[in-house]
Amino acid sequence: MLPLKALLRLYRSHPWLLLMSLAGLVLGVSLVVAIELLNHSARTNFVAARSQLAGEANYRLAPAGGLDEQLYVQLVTSQPALDAMPQLHGWLKDEQGRSFQLLGMDLFNPGPLRQLFDARPASEPAFTLNRADSIWLAAPEADRLGWQAGQSRRFVLGGSDGASARPLTLTLAGTFEPGAVPMERLLITDIGLAQPLLDKASRLDRIVFKLSESEARTLQATLQTDYPNQPLWLEPISPALDASQLGDALALNLTALSLLAMAVGLFLVFNAQRFVQSVRRPQLAQLIILGMGPSRVLRWLILELLILATVGTLLGVLLGSLLALALMGQLTQALADLYGPNPIDLLRLSPVSLLKALLIGLFGTLAANLPGWWQLLRQSPLELRAGSSRPPAHPWRRRVLAIAILLLCALCLWLPQTGLTGALFIAGGWLLAMALWLPDALRGLLGWQRRRAGGPLTARLGVAETLYHLDRTAIAVMALQLAIAAAIGIGVMVSSFRSSVEIWLGQRLAADLYVTAPKGVAGNKGTLSDATLKTLLANPLVSAASRRSVHPARWQGQPIEWAQMDFIPQLKAAYPLLAGRWPTRPDEVLASEPLTVRLGVKVGQTLAISGEQGPRQFTVTGVYQDYGSDKGQILHAFEAGAVQSLALFSNDPELLADRLRERFGEQLNLLSAPAIHSAALKVFDQTFVVTELLKLLILGIAFVGIGSAFMVLGLARRGELQTLQSLGLSPRHCRQLLVWQGAGLGLLTALLALPVGYGLAWVLIEVVNPRAFGWRLAFEAAPLHAVTALLLAPVCGALASWYAARRVV
Numbered sequence: 001m002l003p004l005k006a007l008l009r010l011y012r013s014h015p016w017l018l019l020m021s022l023a024g025l026v027l028g029v030s031l032v033v034a035i036e037l038l039n040h041s042a043r044t045n046f047v048a049a050r051s052q053l054a055g056e057a058n059y060r061l062a063p064a065g066g067l068d069e070q071l072y073v074q075l076v077t078s079q080p081a082l083d084a085m086p087q088l089h090g091w092l093k094d095e096q097g098r099s100f101q102l103l104g105m106d107l108f109n110p111g112p113l114r115q116l117f118d119a120r121p122a123s124e125p126a127f128t129l130n131r132a133d134s135i136w137l138a139a140p141e142a143d144r145l146g147w148q149a150g151q152s153r154r155f156v157l158g159g160s161d162g163a164s165a166r167p168l169t170l171t172l173a174g175t176f177e178p179g180a181v182p183m184e185r186l187l188i189t190d191i192g193l194a195q196p197l198l199d200k201a202s203r204l205d206r207i208v209f210k211l212s213e214s215e216a217r218t219l220q221a222t223l224q225t226d227y228p229n230q231p232l233w234l235e236p237i238s239p240a241l242d243a244s245q246l247g248d249a250l251a252l253n254l255t256a257l258s259l260l261a262m263a264v265g266l267f268l269v270f271n272a273q274r275f276v277q278s279v280r281r282p283q284l285a286q287l288i289i290l291g292m293g294p295s296r297v298l299r300w301l302i303l304e305l306l307i308l309a310t311v312g313t314l315l316g317v318l319l320g321s322l323l324a325l326a327l328m329g330q331l332t333q334a335l336a337d338l339y340g341p342n343p344i345d346l347l348r349l350s351p352v353s354l355l356k357a358l359l360i361g362l363f364g365t366l367a368a369n370l371p372g373w374w375q376l377l378r379q380s381p382l383e384l385r386a387g388s389s390r391p392p393a394h395p396w397r398r399r400v401l402a403i404a405i406l407l408l409c410a411l412c413l414w415l416p417q418t419g420l421t422g423a424l425f426i427a428g429g430w431l432l433a434m435a436l437w438l439p440d441a442l443r444g445l446l447g448w449q450r451r452r453a454g455g456p457l458t459a460r461l462g463v464a465e466t467l468y469h470l471d472r473t474a475i476a477v478m479a480l481q482l483a484i485a486a487a488i489g490i491g492v493m494v495s496s497f498r499s500s501v502e503i504w505l506g507q508r509l510a511a512d513l514y515v516t517a518p519k520g521v522a523g524n525k526g527t528l529s530d531a532t533l534k535t536l537l538a539n540p541l542v543s544a545a546s547r548r549s550v551h552p553a554r555w556q557g558q559p560i561e562w563a564q565m566d567f568i569p570q571l572k573a574a575y576p577l578l579a580g581r582w583p584t585r586p587d588e589v590l591a592s593e594p595l596t597v598r599l600g601v602k603v604g605q606t607l608a609i610s611g612e613q614g615p616r617q618f619t620v621t622g623v624y625q626d627y628g629s630d631k632g633q634i635l636h637a638f639e640a641g642a643v644q645s646l647a648l649f650s651n652d653p654e655l656l657a658d659r660l661r662e663r664f665g666e667q668l669n670l671l672s673a674p675a676i677h678s679a680a681l682k683v684f685d686q687t688f689v690v691t692e693l694l695k696l697l698i699l700g701i702a703f704v705g706i707g708s709a710f711m712v713l714g715l716a717r718r719g720e721l722q723t724l725q726s727l728g729l730s731p732r733h734c735r736q737l738l739v740w741q742g743a744g745l746g747l748l749t750a751l752l753a754l755p756v757g758y759g760l761a762w763v764l765i766e767v768v769n770p771r772a773f774g775w776r777l778a779f780e781a782a783p784l785h786a787v788t789a790l791l792l793a794p795v796c797g798a799l800a801s802w803y804a805a806r807r808v809v
Contacts, residue, residue, distance in 0.1 A: 003287065003300045010280060017276055022312045024479075027700075029316025029361045030323055036353035037324040057085065057112035057208035059216055059234045061223075065527050065642055067204040071227070075207070082219075083210040085111040088194040088203075092155040092168065092187070100155065102135070102170075102187045104194020112210040116188070117179050127174070129190055133197070134173035138183035142175045149174050157198070168197065208237070224614075233614050235552070270368040270475055273305075277376055284377065285384035294377040301373050305365055313361030317354055395440065402436040405429045413767065423768040430763055431485060434756040435478040441752050442477065442745075443470060466741045477745060481753045484793060488757025488785045493764040494688050495782035498681070501627050503778065505680055508628075509673035510574035511546070512653035515646040515660070516669045527642035528668075535663070536646060541656040544570050544649040547638045553611030558599060561633040562611050564641075570649050575635070579603055580622030583637060589618040594774030595632030596623050609634065630773040735805040739798050746797025750789045757786070 011018035061067065072086045088104035105113060107127045127136065137147065147153065152171040170187065195201050211219065216234055223232040287297055376384070409429040412422035446467040450460075466473075515536060517528050527549075528536075537545055546566040553562035565571070567582065575590070580603040583589055595601045605620050618634065626633055650656040657670050721734050729737075758781075765777045 003292065003297070004303060006283070006287070007280075007300060007304050010276065010283070014279065017279075018308075021273065021276075021308055022315070025309065025312030025361060025365060026316045026319060029313050029357050030320035032360060033317050033320025033354065033357045034323040034327065036356065037321065037348070037350060038327060040350040040353055041324070041328060041348045056114070056210050058237050059209045059211050060206050060237050061209070061232060061234055062206035063230070063232060066200070067207065069202050069204050072204060072207055074226075079219075079222075083111050085113050085208050086191055086204045087206050087208060088191055088198055088200055089205050090157055090194075090198050092157055094153060094155055098185070100185045100187055102157075102189065102194065102197070104189055104191040104198070107136075107188070107190045112208055114179070116183065117176055127190070129193065131171055131173065132193060133169055133171050134193060135170045135187040135189045136173055137175050137187060138178040139175040140178065141183055141185070142172065147172050170197075209234070233611065235611075236554075270372075273369045273372065277372060281376070281384045285381040288377075288381045288384070298370075298374060298377055302366070302370065305369055306362065309362045309365035312365075313358050316361060317357055320357070321349070398436045398439070402433040405433040405436075409433070416771070420768070420771045423763070423771045426767055427489075427760060427763045430759055431482055431756065434485065434759070435482050438478050438481050438749070438752060439470060439474040442474075442748055443467065445748055445752075446470070461737055463744070465737065466745055473745065477749045480746070480749050480793070481756065484750055484753035484789050485756035485760055488753065488789055489760030489764060491785035492758065492761035492780065492782045493769075493777075495785070496761070496765055496777045496780040497769075497775075498684055499780045500775075500777045501684060502677075502681065504625060504627050505677050507576065508574045509676055510571055511647035511673065512650050513648040513657055513660075514671045514673070514676060515648060516644065516671075517667075527644055528646060532664070532668070533643060533646070536648070536660070539656065539659065541650045541652055541659065542648050543651060544568055546571050546647040547643045547645075548647065549638070549642060549644040550633075551611050553609050553634075555599070555607055555609055558631075560595060560599075560609075560631050561629050562609060562636065563633050564636045564638040565647075566638045571647065575624045578623045578625055580620070583621050586637065586639065587616075587618055588621045590622045590624050590635040591620045592626035592629065592633040592635070592774075593623055593776065594626065594630055595634065597770050597774030597776070598630075598772075599632055599774075601632075607634065625776075627775060630775070632774065735802070738801045738805040742801025742804075743794040743798035746793040746795075747790070749797075750793035753789065753793075754786050757789070 069086065072084070076082055076084060085105055090102040092100040092102050094100065110116065128134075133152070137145070142148075149172050152169050155168045155170060156165050157168045189197070191204075195203065209216075209219070211234075220234050223234075284297060288294060406429070409426045412418045412426050412429075415422065418425075446463055450463050450467060515528070517532075533547075536542065546568050548563065548565040550561050550563045553560050572582065577590070578593060580590075589607075591601050591603075601607065601620060603620055603623060607618050607620065609616050609618060618636065620634075624635065648656065653672065657672070660668065660670055724734060724737075725731065762779065765779055769775045769777060
């Protein structure tokens with residue numbers, strides 16, 4: 001252990017080397033852990049909430065508008081072996097604003113939902129229907145909420161997205177031991193009690209089944225034969241597949257940011273170890289002279305790196321978990337705005353995510369530093385003692401590696417079949433290649449500046465000193481360029497996305513007034529009754545109207561949306577076609593751009609679609625732009641069935657809205673186009689708040705690296721600064737020299753990061769987004785991001801070097 005103690009003694013005399021080595025690793029690992037946990041928790045919570053409603057069921061019958069309870073009675077009477085469960089479902093909020101699910105089911109015959117309860121005989125729940133407001137909770141959840149049996153609590157039913165809200169008092173009748181399905185925020189009651197609680201007398205929201213494929217086909221045939229006038233179609237249930245589409249745009253941005261943060265962190269660790277190599281040359285030479293072979297020295301260095309990497313990674317895991325806990329509420333709100341409420345907002349620790357971060361931290365640190373140490377130990381002791389303390393520079397290797405990366409990026413760009421993986425490689429490769437070229441670009445700019453005559457002595461000396469020590473600061477400024485370019489690129493992409501969505505909304509919201517029914521208590525879209533439709537369409541102030549409904553469907557096993565609307569001339573302008581023509585026959589549809597780009601649908605192709613309306617075959621006649629669904633959507637002429645919304649045109653929309661409010665009150669949601677436009681952009685901005693926060697954290701990591709680099713550089717140059725002071729330069733001028741160097745280096749790095757950032761934005765807009773989601777965005781320069789970088793970089797560089805100067809001079 002003596003060699004290890006000798007190696008670690010360096011950090012006692014130079015603590016900034018230790019801090020710099022740990023800071024980059026801790027911050028990089030923390031963002032990887034935070035984002036991995038956020039993505040894992042969001043998907044797991046989504047699947048858990050859906051599994052609570054499905055249990056072992058793999059099919060459901062859930063037509064818009066619900067079902068008559070007599071349908072369930074007839075099905076189970078005619079097929080006694082049918083494994084089915086009727087359900088009612090409602091969203092509730094308690095007095096603290098927490099979301100809960102209220103599930104009405106057959107408590108005495110759980111059927112496919114038997115997984116909700118512990119299967120052990122001693123744990124069978126005892127349900128008694130003594131009170132009309134009785135509900136039951138899983139015992140661990142009741143303990144967590146502090147809810148005792150017999151206590152009543154007040155809730156609000158509905159109230160979100162226009163649904164009418166009303167108070168509801170529920171009493172905990174008892175608890176039960178949960179089974180295999182998570183039971184967070186789930187209130188269970190008997191379906192006979194749920195019907196009056198939810199104002200659903202004699203109605204069901206859905207029936208879920210556990211069926212084999214042959215049983216499903218038989219039941220579907222029975223439904224079509226016995227109920228020919230009702231569109232009753234079985235839908236497969238797959239919570240995991242639904243969750244795979246959950247917040248993909250947001251998850252992709254977060255994952256890219258986490259990998260970028262890890263790259264920046266490893267750059268900083270590598271930079272710190274280069275300084276350590278420079279300082280340790282005499283010590284390594286002495287160890288070899290004393291008889292310790294280079295391979296043995298390397299083993300002790302590996303042990304030292306493992307200790308540093310383990311400490312830094314564990315601290316990063318802890319910090320990342322705390323960061324994820326702080327951001328979980330923000331992410332849950334963003335996903336709720338997109339996909340509806342989710343009662344489960346728990347942060348879930350994932351062993352796989354933590355192990356991934358641990359391996360990245362350990363192996364990343366070793367991979368970044370072992371080649372340099374091995375190259376150093378290949379020198380003789382005399383070369384080590386007499387060698388320069390400046391880190392070795394191999395510009396030709398950097399240039400060759402940058403050219404190779406750019407060639408691979410060009411290959412991935414030329415081959416669309418490389419898909420999203422190739423697109424992400426292009427984005428990362430572009431950033432890395434430009435970072436590798438940065439020292440050459442800085443050397444050229446500083447050399448040109450040095451050759452210019454004039455300027456104050458401090459500025460000229462600062463340029464010369466910066467150029468001389470560029471090999472020492474190169475890694476830190478490469479990390480800074482990565483962070484600035486990524487911040488600009490992602491910022492421009494988000495701004496372009498927002499601008500494209502804003503233009504799209506301006507086109508799409510062509511009607512004067514949009515009418516929808518309040519959402520049902522199950523959270524599904526409400527429908528307009530026939531009487532309401534007749535009244536609305538008969539209003540003399542309505543000059544034109546278009547009915548619309550959107551239903552889930554599947555094509556080749558992929559979830560898509562099946563939208564129907566009346567193709568009136570006033571709305572055709574709101575759907576500008578990118579290719580093809582408008583449908584003219586009942587078996588023709590339009591396809592959204594994401595469907596054509598992401599799933600490869602083409603004009604003229606025949607699609608076999610399955611959904612609530614049954615299996616259908618359609619021919620695609622045209623393609624339209626759409627940002628409303630990343631799953632993809634087909635647009636079909638409205639035929640029949642429930643109407644979810646109505647687009648109204650009027651010469652006096654304000655008077656029409658007043659008349660409809662007087663007539664229907666809260667029975668309808670009336671929204672003008674500007675109100676929808678504003679609400680949609682608010683949801684968009686809310687969605688990317690987490691991205692903006694993490695982008696600032698990455699910039700913080702890079703600026704910490706710059707500050708640490710200048711601190712270590714100042715320590716290494718303490719002899720040079722003392723020489724300058726002996727030649728007459730005052731301590732104040734020495735500090736000014738360091739501040740000028742920091743500000744100038746930050747400004748030059750930001751200037752060189754601008755084209756890199758805009759190049760990254762082009763890759764994200766033109767390559768990554770189309771391959772990932774099928775969205776094509778209009779490029780917007782968004783100069784605010786560039787201006788912010790140009791102002792922030794020199795200021796932070798100056799502050800970092802000023803702090804370092806105070807400690808050194």
